Amino acid sequence: DAMVIQNPRYQVTQFGKPVTLSCSQTLNHNVMYWYQQKSSQAPKLLFHYYDKDFNNEADTPDNFQSRRPNTSFCFLDIRSPGLGDAAMYLCATSSALAGGWNEQFFGPGTRLTVL
Amino acid sequence: AQTVTQSQPEMSVQEAETVTLSCTYDTSENNYYLFWYKQPPSRQMILVIRQEAYKQQNATENRFSVNFQKAAKSFSLKISDSQLGDTAMYFCAFMTYTNAGKSTFGDGTTLTVKP
Numbered sequence: 001d002a003m004v005i006q007n008p009r010y011q012v013t014q015f016g017k018p019v020t021l022s023c024s025q026t027l028n029h030n031v032m033y034w035y036q037q038k039s040s041q042a043p044k045l046l047f048h049y050y051d052k053d054f055n056n057e058a059d060t061p062d063n064f065q066s067r068r069p070n071t072s073f074c075f076l077d078i079r080s081p082g083l084g085d086a087a088m089y090l091c092a093t094s095s096a097l098a099g100g101w102n103e104q105f106f107g108p109g110t111r112l113t114v115l
Numbered sequence: 116a117q118t119v120t121q122s123q124p125e126m127s128v129q130e131a132e133t134v135t136l137s138c139t140y141d142t143s144e145n146n147y148y149l150f151w152y153k154q155p156p157s158r159q160m161i162l163v164i165r166q167e168a169y170k171q172q173n174a175t176e177n178r179f180s181v182n183f184q185k186a187a188k189s190f191s192l193k194i195s196d197s198q199l200g201d202t203a204m205y206f207c208a209f210m211t212y213t214n215a216g217k218s219t220f221g222d223g224t225t226l227t228v229k230p
Contacts, residue, residue: 094216
């Protein structure tokens with residue numbers, strides 16, 4: 001089945017130690033999104049890639065970076081995690097349709113713990 | 116900018132009963148999509164139902180249906196014959212035709228189905 005895969009599912013890191021979260025997709029969608037979701041809250045969009053074009057949300061801290069080496073993969077890098085960065089990180093994909101858009105397809109998320 | 120409001124943080128319903136989740140939104144766009152997503156505890160977010168604003172007919176998917184009132188900017192979700200597996204957080208989301216498929220999410224409604 002076509003899907004969005006996130007690795008690892010659980011990540012523990014130390015305060016200030018860089019961490020990378022991975023997302024891959026077999027849907028061949030041209031847009032990939034990274035969201036941060038804190039407990040029982042709405043997902044907050046950090047940035048997205050439209051093909052190779054990176055689009056940052058205005059309020060995303062500089063501490064968060066992303067890379068998309070090819071259509072299938074997208075990475076979220078947190079350069080110096082703080083305690084406030086502990087959250088679930090969701091990857092999602094979408095694609096343009098004729099005259100519109102698909103809904104977003106989500107991965108299972110990576111739960112990040114910062115010690 | 117678009118906003119999405121879900122005024123019911125928590126709801127509960129007895130198994131086999133019907134429940135309606137509310138969502139209102141604000142936009143100056145004329146063409147857009149509305150979605151309901153379901154996020155079960157510790158599981159990934161999946162699409163429940165989608166509605167395109169130009170369609171007057173309300174979308175239905177098996178036990179799930181919407182009441183879309185474009186003029187009132189209201190988009191409620193009705194779940195009929197509630198099942199224990201419907202227990203989840205439900206997010207209402209808005210997407211414009213432009214803006215790379217980015218969605219604005221409401222804060223969510225936690226629904227508990229009681230046996």
